[in-house]
Amino acid sequence: MTTKVVIMGAGPAGLLLAHCLLSRSNDYEICIYDKRSDPRLLNNNKRAFVIGISHRGQTILKEINGLWKAIKNKGIPVRNSGFYSPKKETWQTFSRYQHPEDCNLLINRNDLCTTLLEELEKRINNNLKIVFNTRCIENNFRKKTITLQSKDNSLIEESYDLLVGADGANSAVRNSLMSQPGFHFEQSYFNTSWKVLHLPRPGFMEPETSYGFREIENSTYIVGAALPEVNNQICLLIFWDTTVSELNQNPPGMTNANELKRKIKDVLLPGLELSNEQAEKFIQKRHSSVIQTKCNRYHDIEGKVVLVGDAAHAMSSRLGQGCQAAFNDVWVLNQLLQEENNNLDIVLPKYSEKQVKEGHAITDLNACLSPRSNWLMILFNSVMLLRSKLNEKFPNLIQPTPLNAVSRTLIPYSEIANRFQHWMTIIKWSNQRQLEAKK
Ligand SMILES: Cc1cc2nc3c(=O)[nH]c(=O)nc-3n(C[C@H](O)[C@H](O)[C@H](O)COP(=O)(O)OP(=O)(O)OC[C@H]3O[C@@H](n4cnc5c(N)ncnc54)[C@H](O)[C@@H]3O)c2cc1C
Numbered sequence: 001m002t003t004k005v006v007i008m009g010a011g012p013a014g015l016l017l018a019h020c021l022l023s024r025s026n027d028y029e030i031c032i033y034d035k036r037s038d039p040r041l042l043n044n045n046k047r048a049f050v051i052g053i054s055h056r057g058q059t060i061l062k063e064i065n066g067l068w069k070a071i072k073n074k075g076i077p078v079r080n081s082g083f084y085s086p087k088k089e090t091w092q093t094f095s096r097y098q099h100p101e102d103c104n105l106l107i108n109r110n111d112l113c114t115t116l117l118e119e120l121e122k123r124i125n126n127n128l129k130i131v132f133n134t135r136c137i138e139n140n141f142r143k144k145t146i147t148l149q150s151k152d153n154s155l156i157e158e159s160y161d162l163l164v165g166a167d168g169a170n171s172a173v174r175n176s177l178m179s180q181p182g183f184h185f186e187q188s189y190f191n192t193s194w195k196v197l198h199l200p201r202p203g204f205m206e207p208e209t210s211y212g213f214r215e216i217e218n219s220t221y222i223v224g225a226a227l228p229e230v231n232n233q234i235c236l237l238i239f240w241d242t243t244v245s246e247l248n249q250n251p252p253g254m255t256n257a258n259e260l261k262r263k264i265k266d267v268l269l270p271g272l273e274l275s276n277e278q279a280e281k282f283i284q285k286r287h288s289s290v291i292q293t294k295c296n297r298y299h300d301i302e303g304k305v306v307l308v309g310d311a312a313h314a315m316s317s318r319l320g321q322g323c324q325a326a327f328n329d330v331w332v333l334n335q336l337l338q339e340e341n342n343n344l345d346i347v348l349p350k351y352s353e354k355q356v357k358e359g360h361a362i363t364d365l366n367a368c369l370s371p372r373s374n375w376l377m378i379l380f381n382s383v384m385l386l387r388s389k390l391n392e393k394f395p396n397l398i399q400p401t402p403l404n405a406v407s408r409t410l411i412p413y414s415e416i417a418n419r420f421q422h423w424m425t426i427i428k429w430s431n432q433r434q435l436e437a438k439k
Helices: 012-024 055-062 067-073 109-123 171-179 257-268 276-284 324-337 346-369 374-395 401-408 413-419 421-438
Strands: 004-010 028-033 051-054 074-078 080-085 092-095 102-109 126-132 134-140 147-149 155-159 162-165 186-198 209-217 220-229 233-243 288-294 306-309
Touching: 004 012, 012 028, 028 134, 028 401, 051 055, 051 109, 051 220, 051 324, 055 324, 055 401, 067 102, 067 109, 074 109, 074 220, 102 109, 102 162, 102 220, 109 126, 134 171, 162 171, 171 288, 171 306, 186 276, 209 257, 257 276, 288 346, 324 346, 346 401, 346 413, 346 421, 374 401, 374 421, 401 413, 413 421
Parallel strands: 004 028, 004 162, 028 126, 080 209, 162 306
Antiparallel strands: 051 102, 074 102, 080 092, 134 147, 147 155, 186 233, 186 288, 209 220, 220 233
């Protein structure tokens, strides 16, 4: 019997789910809808940013024949990190991985979605419909139908057996669940804004290396990175504190093109010169904010609805795990559907039971492993450096650091959060105090 799956959102999670289901069985009819345009028609990036696909994500992508190879071809494998030594007045790099095959694959989000789409259409012709420029506006749980609105405002009604909310941090599918009894959802905004700029790679930056920076300007944090992209480009990401409301639009000390150029060249990424046009483009861009969401369950039995990826658990990009967690949801859902022969009454509660604790754990790890105060940051970094060295030497005795555990192992997030609960509690307390002191 065919199961009709409507996937809302053609982002990494929605597209990977289509791959998983259709590569496993002919018994699914899949319709994917996305409110945005087909990423294959966008000429280069605009607001898109680079995503790092680490060990967890890679392991899942390798399960689908040929998919990892196709994605790898569109990204840059990064093994080194670069930092500026003010003492030596020069850039230095170090290798982040012991084994030559290990890497973090950096890929533009648009390129990731484009590749997932191209590979879907290459492999599968039947049973798949992908519609862009069409948004979900309403959900009838009793009838199991969804109302969609296309760009010309016409309305479409689509029936489904399973509705998957893969529609990101501001999920319309999740919003429709708010009316269901017992469904709880909370969201909070971090006091952080970010902007992205794509530039040609300057000569002093090595090709497969990411360069990070961190600065404090009038007790306000600025952090970011220059990440390598294909075609000899870099993706410059800047995040900054917005506890002072007028700092929403641009980072402190960088409120016009000249200030931005000077700060980048002299302080954040010494040697990187922005043209007037690039600097102006950054200043004029709309900033984005960072949202964190938590739900008490990721499904609804009556409506046969399930949430995956950012729709279930949006988080900051601090640990670079949003996409890995999204892929993990998809993989677990796919396995449960297979094991339980698509019996949704069994699959959906089991999925929530497995994934809600993982979603909460990685959201908490993200939020609580970044000390703001200098003394705690130095202490935390020193302890973690020591732990990392000891773990390299005695892997059976000393556990990896939380950053290595999330990005280089498959240890469940919930277990990592348990192991580092003491650090999370101290950092959360200290950060809270800092924020209160600033107010
Ligand atoms: C600056 C930055 C850096 C990041 N770096 C990393 C990283 O290094 N590693 C990592 O793992 N993660 C990273 N992330 C997180 C990662 O981008 C997300 O976790 C990931 O994209 C989630 O995928 P998704 O498919 O669940 O949601 P999304 O990527 O948000 O896709 C959702 C899709 O749904 C569509 N949609 C939304 N609403 C509707 C609607 N009403 N109807 C129809 N369609 C709709 C959207 O158009 C979109 O295409 C980063 C995020 C940011 C912002």
